[in-house]
Amino acid sequence: MTFFIVLAFFNGAVISSSRTLNGQMSSQIGPLHASFWNHGVGFAFLTAVLCLTGQWNTLGLLAAPRSSYLGGVFGALFVAVSSFAFPRLGATHAALLVISGQMCTAMLIDWDKKGTGPTLIQCLGVILVLFGVYLTRILKPTSEGEPDEA
Amino acid sequence: MIGRSMDWILAFMGGALLALMIQYNxxxxxxTNPIMxxxxxxxxxxxxxxxFVLIQMSMNIEKGINKKNFKLPLWLCLGGIPGACTVILASMIVNSGLNxxxxxxxxxxxxxxxGIFSEALGLFGIRKRRIGPADFFVPLCILSGATLIIFGRSET
Structure with missing residues (x-):
């Protein structure tokens, strides 16, 4: 379990770099164009990795529940939604609202899967996380809101 | 006022979309496997x-596109690669037993x-920022919150 906790921290660093690169590209060609380009490059890269490693699993793909195909749809939708709302909201409000939405939805999904609701302590944990995100915006210089995938 | 509320709702829904994206991936x-x-x-x-790009072009919405200085360095074009890796790693982490x-x-x-580290060093072309003691309070706050979420679950 410790390994996956460390992996989560590491993935956070990768997400941060990816978000920065996407933001730089978005400022040049617009968020929707950048999203298409990044999805395309990612797709080409993964196709190469799958060809090299031979990890194709077509049977698994066909047997997967229909709902599991929604991941890519939601990712692209996020960029479209945020490119509309973020510039009007500003970086501080946008970040807080996105993280709030993420944490609340994640807790609801966990509740649905496990059958037990979040405890008071877990809710306090979410509030602390949101407070930390709020602090990041206060300490950073103000910048134009930009869509980014966390 | 209604327009502003709509933006708040959209941003909140954006966060919901991200959580759903991670869940379904x-x-x-x-x-299959994380790479697939x-x-x-x-x-x-x-x-x-x-x-979406086609829709944007058909509606002639060109917000945020800087046509005058269109110089895209090659390394920026590879931004899709870390993005691909984040999805692989996220699905491994979620499927590990951590909820x-x-x-x-x-x-x-x-x-x-x-992010703090990148700003301190000015990585990826972002503006350098002097990091103070207060910046370390932020990850501490978030880590404390994460700890409460991990250990605060009910025993059933």
Missing amino acids: SQMAQS ASWTAHGLGMVLSFL LSVSIALMLVGQVVF
Whole structure:
């Protein structure tokens, strides 16, 4: 379990770099164009990795529940939604609202899967996380809101 | 006032979309493997984002496109690669037994810490910023919150 906790921290660093690169590209060609380009490059890269490693699993793909195909749809939708709302909201409000939405939805999904609701302590944990995100915006210089995938 | 509320709702829904994206990608990874799950997500995402680009072009919305200084360095074009890796890693983490909210909170800690580190060094062309003691309070706050989420679950 410790390994996956460390992996989560590491993935956070990768997400941060990816978000920065996407933001730089978005400022040049617009968020929707950048999203298409990044999805395309990612797709080409993964196709190469799958060809090299031979990890194709077509049977698994066909047997997967229909709902599991929604991941890519939601990712692209996020960029479209945020490119509309973020510039009007500003970086501080946008970040807080996105993280709030993420944490609340994640807790609801966990509740649905496990059958037990979040405890008071877990809710306090979410509030602390949101407070930390709020602090990041206060300490950073103000910048134009930009869509980014966390 | 209604327009402003709509923006708040959209941003909140954006966060919900991200959580759902991680959840369903992880589900795909369980049926196939993390690399296939990321490949599927990127393939479908590419098709949908292409549709959005077409819609944007047909509506002549060109917000944020700087046509005057169109100079895209090569390294920036590779931004899709770390993105592909994040999806692989996220599905591995969620499927490890850590639940979704814990996984997201921990990844947030990593994001914030690396973000502070990037700003201190001016990585990826972002503006350098002097980091003070207060900046370390932020990851501590988020990490404390993540710890409460991990250990605060009910024993059933």
